[in-house]
Amino acid sequence: MVKIYSTTGCPWCKKTRDYFKSKNIDFVEVNVGSNENGKEEIIHLSGQSGTPVINIDGNIVVGFNKKAIDNIIYDYVSMM
Numbered sequence: 725m726v727k728i729y730s731t732t733g734c735p736w737c738k739k740t741r742d743y744f745k746s747k748n749i750d751f752v753e754v755n756v757g758s759n760e761n762g763k764e765e766i767i768h769l770s771g772q773s774g775t776p777v778i779n780i781d782g783n784i785v786v787g788f789n790k791k792a793i794d795n796i797i798y799d800y801v802s803m804m
């Protein structure tokens with residue numbers, strides 16, 4: 725499962741969403757600006773509260789790091 729932790733108006737969050745859509749990978753989005761549990765989750769997962777934070781099947785990527793995302797997606801899609 726892919727989960728994107730984002731905030732409203734975050735341009736890097738939009739890039740992240742658009743990138744996953746371009747790869748036809750479904751994701752769940754959690755807006756940490758309005759979801760207190762989501763905010764606690766990203767701090768627990770990444771040690772910070774900045775967005776985006778991406779959880780790809782337990783693999784955490786902080787920020788829109790295309791290379792890191794691609795490396796994880798390759799394995800993730802192969803397992804689907």
